[in-house]
Amino acid sequence: MAIEISGHNLDLEQFIRVARYQEEVFLSEEAERRIIAAQKTIAKIVKENRKVYGLNTGFGKFSEMVISNSDLSTLQLNLLKSHACGVGSHLSEEEVRGIMLLRINALARGYSGIRLETVKQLLLYLNQNIIPAIPAQGSLGASGDLAPLAHMGLTLLGEGEVYYQGKLMKASQALTQAGIKPLPRLEAKEGLSIINGTQAMTAIGALALYDALRLAKVADIAGALSLEALLGVREAFAPEVHQARGQFGQIASANNIRKLTEGSKHLTSQGEVRVQDAYSLRCLTQVHGASRDALQYIKEKVEIEMNAATDNPLIFGVDKVYSGGNFHGEIMAQAFDFLKIAAAELANISERRIERLVNPALNAGLPAFLVANPGLNSGFMIVQYSAASLVSENKVLAHPASVDSIPSSGNQEDHVSMGTIAARQAREIVGNAWKVLATEVFSACQALDFRKKTLGQGSAIAYQYFRNKVPFIENDAIMYPYLELAEKIIFDPKFVGAIEEKIGTLE
Numbered sequence: 001m002a003i004e005i006s007g008h009n010l011d012l013e014q015f016i017r018v019a020r021y022q023e024e025v026f027l028s029e030e031a032e033r034r035i036i037a038a039q040k041t042i043a044k045i046v047k048e049n050r051k052v053y054g055l056n057t058g059f060g061k062f063s064e065m066v067i068s069n070s071d072l073s074t075l076q077l078n079l080l081k082s083h084a085c086g087v088g089s090h091l092s093e094e095e096v097r098g099i100m101l102l103r104i105n106a107l108a109r110g111y112s113g114i115r116l117e118t119v120k121q122l123l124l125y126l127n128q129n130i131i132p133a134i135p136a137q138g139s140l141g142a143s144g145d146l147a148p149l150a151h152m153g154l155t156l157l158g159e160g161e162v163y164y165q166g167k168l169m170k171a172s173q174a175l176t177q178a179g180i181k182p183l184p185r186l187e188a189k190e191g192l193s194i195i196n197g198t199q200a201m202t203a204i205g206a207l208a209l210y211d212a213l214r215l216a217k218v219a220d221i222a223g224a225l226s227l228e229a230l231l232g233v234r235e236a237f238a239p240e241v242h243q244a245r246g247q248f249g250q251i252a253s254a255n256n257i258r259k260l261t262e263g264s265k266h267l268t269s270q271g272e273v274r275v276q277d278a279y280s281l282r283c284l285t286q287v288h289g290a291s292r293d294a295l296q297y298i299k300e301k302v303e304i305e306m307n308a309a310t311d312n313p314l315i316f317g318v319d320k321v322y323s324g325g326n327f328h329g330e331i332m333a334q335a336f337d338f339l340k341i342a343a344a345e346l347a348n349i350s351e352r353r354i355e356r357l358v359n360p361a362l363n364a365g366l367p368a369f370l371v372a373n374p375g376l377n378s379g380f381m382i383v384q385y386s387a388a389s390l391v392s393e394n395k396v397l398a399h400p401a402s403v404d405s406i407p408s409s410g411n412q413e414d415h416v417s418m419g420t421i422a423a424r425q426a427r428e429i430v431g432n433a434w435k436v437l438a439t440e441v442f443s444a445c446q447a448l449d450f451r452k453k454t455l456g457q458g459s460a461i462a463y464q465y466f467r468n469k470v471p472f473i474e475n476d477a478i479m480y481p482y483l484e485l486a487e488k489i490i491f492d493p494k495f496v497g498a499i500e501e502k503i504g505t506l507e
Contacts (some may be wrong), residue, residue: 003023027123091136106197111168128178140408141420145420159184202332208426211431226354232266238274250286252292255507334400343394347433379476391436400421
C-alpha cells in the first residue's frame with residue numbers, strides 16, 4: 001500500500017518502509033496545492049524584479065550579486081553543477097532512497113517555491129527505483145547537504161549518474177531505458193530548493209537510529225543469554241530496584257531481562273555462587289536503559305526533522321519571503337553524536353560480557369575460551385579480539401563531529417554543523433555494534449552448551465533459534481563464516497519475532 005506524503009505526518013516506520021523496503025509514495029492533494037501556490041509567488045517576485053536571495057541573486061558570498069531574469073534558469077543549473085562536489089564511495093541505495101523521500105516530504109510543505117512538475121520528477125524516480133549516485137563525503141551540514149543533494153538534483157535533468165536495475169550508469173541512459181524524459185530546465189529558485197536542506201544527514205541518521213532501536217532490544221536478549229551462562233544473580237533485576245531509580249529505559253530493560261529469564265535454572269541467588277556480579281552483568285539494565293532513553297530522545301528529534309521545512313529562503317505568502325537558517329544541521333548533528341555514544345555503549349558492555357564468558361578466571365567454571373580441549377584448540381579466544389577491536393574503533397568514531405566547524409564561502413558561512421559526518425559515523429558505529437552483539441550471542445550459546453540446565457522462557461527460544469543455524473564448536477574451525485551468519489541471524493527481525501511470539505512483546 002502506497003504512503004501518502006503530505007509534509008507533516010511522516011514517521012520513522014514509514015520512512016523505513018520506503019527507504020529499505022521500497023514502498024511507493026504519492027503526494028497528497030493538499031501538498032500539491034501548497035506547492036503550486038508557492039511557485040506562483042516565485043513567478044510573481046520574478047515578474048516584479050524584487051531582489052530575493054536565491055531567486056535572482058548569487059549564493060553564499062555572492063548573495064549581494066543580482067542576476068538578470070534571462071539568466072535565472074542558467075543560475076539554477078550552474079548551482080547544481082558547481083555544488084556536485086561529493087567524493088568517496090557512493091551512499092547505499094536505502095540511504096539515497098531515504099534522502100529522496102525526505103526531500104519530497106520537505107518540498108510538500110509548500111514553502112520552497114519549486115514547481116510541482118519538478119517534485120513529481122523526483123517522486124517518479126523514487127517509485128521507479130532510479131537511484132542517484134551520491135558520493136558519501138563532502139557535506140559540511142550547513143547551508144544544507146549541498147553536495148549530496150546537488151548530485152541528486154542533477155539526475156532530474158538527465159545529468160550525472162544513477163543506479164538502475166542494479167547497474168551504475170549515466171542518468172540519461174537509465175531514463176532512456178525507463179522511458180522517462182528528463183526535466184528540460186529548472187526555473188527560478190528550483191536548484192536551491194533541491195539542495196538547501198538537511199535531508200542527507202537525516203536520512204542516513206534515521207536508518208542508523210532505526211537499527212539502533214532494534215539493537216537495544218537484541219542487547220537485552222544477548223545480555224540475558226550471557227547472564228544465564230555466567231550464573232548471574234537474579235536479585236539485581238528485581239522490579240523494586242529499578243522502580244526506586246525511576247529511569248524509564250532502565251525499567252524497560254529490567255522488565256525484558258526478567259521476562260526472558262523467567263524459569264531459568266541458571267540464575268542464582270545472592271550468596272549462592274557469589275554475593276553480587278560484576279558491573280557488566282549487575283548494571284546491564286542501567287547501561288542498556290541509558291542508551292534506550294537516548295534513542296527515544298533522538299527519535300523525537302529525527303521525526304520532527306523529517307517533516308521540517310529546511311529551505312532558505314522560505315515562502316509564507318506573496319509578501320513574506322524570509323531568509324533564515326533552517327538548513328543548519330546542528331540539531332541533527334548533536335542528535336547523531338548522541339546516537340553514536342548510545343550505540344557504542346551497547347557494544348562496549350557487550351564486549352565486557354564476552355570477555356567474562358571466555359576468560360577462565362571470570363566465567364564461573366566454564367572451560368577456558370569455551371572449548372573442551374584447550375591448548376590444542378584456541379576456541380573463542382580471537383572471537384573476543386574481534387569484538388575488542390570493534391569497540392575500540394567505535395570509541396574513535398564516537399568523538400563528536402558537531403563540536404567541529406570550518407568557515408566556508410568566504411566566511412559568510414562561518415559556523416557549520418558537520419551533521420552528515422555525525423550521521424555517517426553513527427551508521428558505522430551501529431553496524432559495528434551489531435557485530436559485537438552477534439559475537440556475544442555466539443559466545444553465550446557456546447557457553448550454555450557446557451551448562452546444560454533449563455534456560456529461561458525467552459532465552460531458551462533465542463538459544464534454539466540460533467542453534468538451528470549455528471552449531472556448537474567442538475574443535476577449532478574457521479570462525480568468520482559463523483560470525484557473519486550470527487550477525488545475519490540476529491539482525492533479521494524474525495529473531496526477535498520468534499521470541500516475542502512465545503513470551504509476548506519485549507519493551
